[in-house]
Amino acid sequence: EVQLVESGGGLVKPGGSLRLSCEVSGIAFSLHSMHWVRQVPGKGLQWVSSIDTRGLNMYYGDSVKGRFTISRDDAKNTLYLQMNSLRGEDTAVYYCARDFSDWGQGTMVTVSS
């Protein structure tokens, strides 16, 4: 069974940083592109970032470009999202996804003073 488990969410002040993790099991993690998608509670889905296999290429949505960094550790079967210079509008549930076929349960990030 494929499992994706996010962690690292929480409350952070504007301008602060947070690192999200997504631990993956049940699949050959290194063979798959991975993604982060976020959702403001009660609102729609927004793509945040993607990373290809072996971390060869990383891609970002316009709203996070220059502030967020996606990475992966294939030895640990783990995907990361380093979020810097956080803003109120980054408040959302953050999901990780494998090829968009499998998703984690999400982790809540709240940016507030």
Place this chain on the structure above:
Amino acid sequence: DIQMTQSPSSLSTSLGDRVTITCHANQDIKTYLNWYQQKPGKAPKLLIHDASGLETGVPSRFTGSGSGTDFIFTITSLQPEDIATYYCQHYNYHPRAITFGQGTRLEIK
């Protein structure tokens, strides 16, 4: 940038009804389109890939069609467990960009 326009934003339906949701792209996206179901408090679930491919284990009452700029998602006979919000999603490889539609919330009349 590619924009996806999904309609309607909400739909009041009855059990057994045929439900149709549309998604329009502002430029040709071939069949690079997925459809998702999301229930409250849960992660999205991929139902249809590449415009018309049914994901393994997804009931056959869910169908997708279209190519280019116009796409249709259909539930042929609405079941109680289908009450959810549905999203279309375009994915582009070069350059990589992923865009979701605004979502369609299904409600029971």
